Amino acid sequence: MASPSDLFSAARAASEKAYAPYSKFPVGAAILADDGTVYAGANVENLAYPEGICAEGVAIGHMIMGGAKAIKAVAVYAPRLALCSPCGGCRQKLAEFSDKATEVYLCDDGGVRETVTVAALLPHAFDTEDIG
Numbered sequence: 001m002a003s004p005s006d007l008f009s010a011a012r013a014a015s016e017k018a019y020a021p022y023s024k025f026p027v028g029a030a031i032l033a034d035d036g037t038v039y040a041g042a043n044v045e046n047l048a049y050p051e052g053i054c055a056e057g058v059a060i061g062h063m064i065m066g067g068a069k070a071i072k073a074v075a076v077y078a079p080r081l082a083l084c085s086p087c088g089g090c091r092q093k094l095a096e097f098s099d100k101a102t103e104v105y106l107c108d109d110g111g112v113r114e115t116v117t118v119a120a121l122l123p124h125a126f127d128t129e130d131i132g
């Protein structure tokens, strides 16, 4: 089973594949899924700026297409920032496939620097209980 350090390494490797010519801000994400597989993603930007997608969203897409159903842990890494914390949209996307206690590892070049939960990132989340 992938460790937090393994997820950091996978997120950092993924960031090298980012397509971020506009922001010049590459990001990598790596998800440990319920099938034991690590699914990675990097941000993919677009000339039409709002059409860019975040690293976390790409990793989630890979996870779903790989047949996995749930996020057990996720690492996020950006070389140009001490700690890259998921944006608001990504917090909602991560919550969709996580438990409240699912751990999110915020990484810099030294590895995992901070561990937070999905619930801490998205308190009072809109979740399935809200729509029955």
Ligand SMILES: O=c1ccn([C@H]2C[C@H](O)[C@@H](CO)O2)c(=O)[nH]1
Binding pocket: 020, 023, 025, 026, 027, 042, 043, 044, 045, 052, 053, 054, 055, 056, 076, 084, 085, 086, 087, 090
């Ligand atoms: O958690 C984050 C935060 C930002 N970005 C991307 C979006 C955009 O391509 C670039 C600058 O915001 O970083 C991510 O991929 N994940």
Ligand SMILES: [Zn+2]
Binding pocket: 054, 055, 056, 086, 087, 088, 089, 090, 091
């Ligand atoms: Zn995002």
